[in-house]
Amino acid sequence: MTSNTNPPDLAAGYPAGDLQDGRMIQGRVGDEDVILARHKDEFFAVGAGCTHYHGPLAEGLIVGDELRCPLHHACFSLRTGRALCAPAFDAIPRWRVERVGDLVFVREKHPAPAPYPEAGTPKPPNSPTSVVIVGGGAAALATAETLRRKAYDGPLTIISADDSAPYDRPNVSKDYLQEPIPDEWMNLRVPEFYKEQKIDIVLNSRVSSIDPRQKQVRLEDGRTFSFGALLLATGAEVIKLPIPGARESEIFYVRTWSDARAIFKRAESAKRVVVVGASFIGLEVAASLRSRGLHVQVVAVENQPFERTLGAEVGQFFRGLHESHGVTFHLGKTVTGMDGNQVLLNDGAKLAADFLVLGVGVRPCVSLAEPAGLKLDRGVVVNEYLETSVPGIFAAGDIARWPDPHSGRQIRVEHWVVAERQGQVAARNILGFREPYDAVPFFWTQQFGVALKYVGHAETWDGVEIEGSLEAHDCAVRYQQNGKTLAVATIGRDVQSLKFQADQEASLRAEPRATGAKHS
Numbered sequence: 001m002t003s004n005t006n007p008p009d010l011a012a013g014y015p016a017g018d019l020q021d022g023r024m025i026q027g028r029v030g031d032e033d034v035i036l037a038r039h040k041d042e043f044f045a046v047g048a049g050c051t052h053y054h055g056p057l058a059e060g061l062i063v064g065d066e067l068r069c070p071l072h073h074a075c076f077s078l079r080t081g082r083a084l085c086a087p088a089f090d091a092i093p094r095w096r097v098e099r100v101g102d103l104v105f106v107r108e109k110h111p112a113p114a115p116y117p118e119a120g121t122p123k124p125p126n127s128p129t130s131v132v133i134v135g136g137g138a139a140a141l142a143t144a145e146t147l148r149r150k151a152y153d154g155p156l157t158i159i160s161a162d163d164s165a166p167y168d169r170p171n172v173s174k175d176y177l178q179e180p181i182p183d184e185w186m187n188l189r190v191p192e193f194y195k196e197q198k199i200d201i202v203l204n205s206r207v208s209s210i211d212p213r214q215k216q217v218r219l220e221d222g223r224t225f226s227f228g229a230l231l232l233a234t235g236a237e238v239i240k241l242p243i244p245g246a247r248e249s250e251i252f253y254v255r256t257w258s259d260a261r262a263i264f265k266r267a268e269s270a271k272r273v274v275v276v277g278a279s280f281i282g283l284e285v286a287a288s289l290r291s292r293g294l295h296v297q298v299v300a301v302e303n304q305p306f307e308r309t310l311g312a313e314v315g316q317f318f319r320g321l322h323e324s325h326g327v328t329f330h331l332g333k334t335v336t337g338m339d340g341n342q343v344l345l346n347d348g349a350k351l352a353a354d355f356l357v358l359g360v361g362v363r364p365c366v367s368l369a370e371p372a373g374l375k376l377d378r379g380v381v382v383n384e385y386l387e388t389s390v391p392g393i394f395a396a397g398d399i400a401r402w403p404d405p406h407s408g409r410q411i412r413v414e415h416w417v418v419a420e421r422q423g424q425v426a427a428r429n430i431l432g433f434r435e436p437y438d439a440v441p442f443f444w445t446q447q448f449g450v451a452l453k454y455v456g457h458a459e460t461w462d463g464v465e466i467e468g469s470l471e472a473h474d475c476a477v478r479y480q481q482n483g484k485t486l487a488v489a490t491i492g493r494d495v496q497s498l499k500f501q502a503d504q505e506a507s508l509r510a511e512p513r514a515t516g517a518k519h520s
């Protein structure tokens with residue numbers, strides 16, 4: 001972005017020559033913040049705030065005629081304002097632009113186009129008699145939303161074991177635990193959305209079996225739903241750890257909004273908490289509860305947080321960050337039980353605690369898949385179109401293991417944006433558009449105000465290269481194998497993170513797909 005402390009009045013004209021191809025400037029039109037962007041010889045004027053969490057789009061990146069958000073990599077069309085990729089779903093506003101000689105003028109605002117169905121969307125090649133989505137999380141909502149956007153007007157049902165309509169799960173361990181926030185911040189869509197879009201949302205209902213031959217799902221309470229196409233998006237479930245001597249009321253897990261409500265309430269009258277597990281979720285909870293003034297101790301079997309996913313250096317940095325805020329670590333230790341208000345460790349140590357939060361990992365919810373005859377491999381195996389081994393049954397999100405064309409491997413990840421983007425692509429494939437899923441994996445974590453963004457996928461690596469300084473919160477960490485960068489983690493370098501993602505996409509377009517496993 002071109003930096004400017006005094007935003008220009010874009011309605012008064014901006015010199016075309018001052019804005020190079022691929023650059024943008026933030027200015028004002030009336031009382032609105034507007035970005036003027038250039039792609040080759042075309043100029044576009046769009047709103048400056050991302051429709052996900054209001055990220056500052058002018059600090060993002062222009063890739064062709066797309067604008068990408070620096071915070072969680074949502075992608076918008078400069079031409080239409082449409083949100084092209086999750087985690088944003090709603091369009092940004094657009095203004096008409098007129099070039100007069102050397103000046104570019106931003107004129108009146110375009111009316112917002114109707115999103116459902118998207119204006120000009122082609123008629124889908126397929127229109128299933130009905131679509132049933134099992135699961136009510138990230139992938140589920142993205143699928144339902146996209147089906148309606150792409151003009152699917154048949155019966156559409158989301159069946160969820162959860163007691164709430166799809167909500168912002170990443171917030172469960174972050175803002176929601178720190179301070180009271182209104183429910184509207186957690187709900188991904190207002191209740192009217194489901195009514196208006198005729199999405200039948202069935203909550204508190206667990207599917208117990210899928211019959212692919214009869215094309216029917218059965219719920220635990222005996223109800224049945226028929227489907228023309230099915231999306232399985234059951235996500236992951238927490239791994240439970242028995243703690244001998246602990247009362248049930250002292251043990252908390254972190255997966256659902258109800259879990260967050262329960263932890264928030266318990267923390268109101270507590271002084272000390274022990275968090276078991278130094279995973280992203282464990283440490284996000286530790287940071288959130290510490291910021292509320294609780295005395296927080298973390299017990300984990302690993303020797304360094306995130307060592308397996310981000311390497312020792314980044315792990316050491318996050319440990320130091322937590323310690324500097326008063327969190328105490330007991331690493332390389334396990335909890336053996338609880339005695340009154342004392343948490344017992346395997347080395348004989350006793351830690352005073354009013355309650356425990358367990359974040360010791362999750363496993364994909366695949367119990368419906370195996371009896372239904374779906375191919376499994378540490379998750380539900382899907383092809384590049386996110387279709388399972390049973391035609392007409394798709395899977396997305398935490399349960400799906402897909403052929404990742406960037407790494408050339410079958411991978412499964414537990415990332416919010418991946419689940420949503422897979423939902424979007426699965427929906428288009430349910431409608432017969434035959435679109436391979438080839439997005440570059442992305443996730444973020446936020447602890448004590450430090451946000452780490454991770455692009456790519458590196459399960460193992462033979463080299464870690466750190467550019468910049470972790471301590472200064474200004475760095476890019478490259479995970480490499482045989483000299484090739486597989487993934488990049490950044491702190492304070494959002495544009496670099498976006499550029500790495502764009503480079504990965506470009507190299508995929510330039511090369512044949514590394515993998516294209518299809519089911520026979």
Ligand SMILES: Cc1cc2nc3c(=O)[nH]c(=O)nc-3n(C[C@H](O)[C@H](O)[C@H](O)COP(=O)(O)OP(=O)(O)OC[C@H]3O[C@@H](n4cnc5c(N)ncnc54)[C@H](O)[C@@H]3O)c2cc1C
Pocket residue numbers: 134135136137138139140159160161162169170171172173205206207208233234235236254255256281365368396397398399413414415416417419442443444445446
């Ligand atoms: C606390 C927390 C914080 C996170 N923070 C981040 C983050 O900062 N960044 C990031 O990238 N990722 C984060 N994640 C991971 C991210 O939330 C998941 O990857 C994402 O939610 C996966 O989406 P999904 O649709 O596959 O599953 P989920 O969102 O888990 O949804 C699964 C749904 O399936 C339902 N279900 C399961 N079984 C059945 C059944 N038999 N019948 C009916 N319904 C069923 C569940 O009730 C649920 O509604 C976080 C996860 C958690 C738990």
Ligand code: FES
Pocket residue numbers: 050051052053054055069070071072073074087088
């Ligand atoms: S704020 Fe833009 S993607 Fe999250």
